[in-house]
Amino acid sequence: MASNEKKRGLGRGLSALMADVAEPVATTTTPGAGEQRIPIEKIKPNPNQPRRQFEAGPLEDLVASIKEKGVLQPLIVRPIGDDYEIVAGERRWRAAQQAQLHDLPVLVRDFSDAEVLEVAIIENIQRADLNPMEEAAGYKQLMDRFGHTQEKMAEALGKSRSHIANLLRLLHLPESVQGFVIDGSLSAGHARALITADDPLALAKKVIAGNLSVRATEALVKKSSGDVGKNIFTGSEKRSAAQKDADTRALEDDLSAATGVKVTLSHKPDGEAGTLTLQYETLDQLDDLCRRLSAS
Incomplete structure (x- = not known):
């Protein structure tokens, strides 16, 4: 067991580890360096695994492959008492159970809770894409439980900050x-367009029923929110809100992605002053916003 390994931070060290086991070993009878075989009943799934759904079709294909050739790529596990918890490779473990194997090849690593979650997210993102909600939940776990910032995750995982911010915003949609x-x-693009809607569920049903494009969905949201400005602006301010230039709208979108709440910018006519409005819908959103602003 590599208990004396240097602790890894998010990303690069873990990505290198995943690369170490990315290529399957030649056979199951000649284990690679550090590889062990462990009884399958002593291997337990990770309760914090970001992937919640394992599609039956691909899993059945993997079962058939394992029955024919065995498990060629070792799982990564960590010791938990007398058993071992899966860090990476839960699909192989599930398929091996269905294939009625008695033991599995593993690499045992002494990982912290943070590193386990990081590896699980990296494995899923790099090998079998999570759906957008699972990916967003994984990022939120890293932020809430381990204090990682969007910037740090973006750099370490090879994602843009806006990609991570936009996914996190999806968590504010109704379940x-x-x-x-x-x-x-719905695609993630459709869902992002619905975030600022007054009734996202009703509009989502219209989008699905009409098989609308993302652009058509954005237009539908704008149309449905056309009267919202009456509650905020009056007179010239209302006309100004309706005539926002593309740069202002883009800035609103960027700020919304960064804060996780709807942001509205209003400039006073012929002046440099204006109003920036942050609109939260739940106390959880307010808490999240306060945390982000305090962290910065």
């Missing part, structure tokens, strides 16, 4: 709308 994203009825 019913998130369900449409999970089952593939």
